Amino acid sequence: MTAASAFAGMRHVSPVVFKAGCPDCRGSFELAASALRLAIGATSRTTFYSFTCPECGSAVRKPAGERVVELLTGGGVRTLRLHSTV
Secondary structure, three states: OOHHHHOOOOOOOOOOEEEEEOOOOOOEEEEEHHHOEEEEOOOHHHOEEEEEOOOOOOEEEEEOOHHHHHHHHHOOOEEEEOOOOO
16 A cells, blocks of 8 residues: 555545643633644653643643543654653
């Protein structure tokens, strides 16, 4: 099977966007996967996603539960796995 035949019939794939909000300026906006970063740690306290607010420029960091991790990784957000030093 060639790549052309595998994708035959597909029309247009829309890029994934995520709705987000800034706790500082209370702005609400959509971000592309490339604007987000996901860090997966050993616990829920060390698993989070981050982005820079496009409205006020603040660095935003929010906790990421299992469902959020699923959505972000499935949507192509770059992921960093944090390892324990113990």
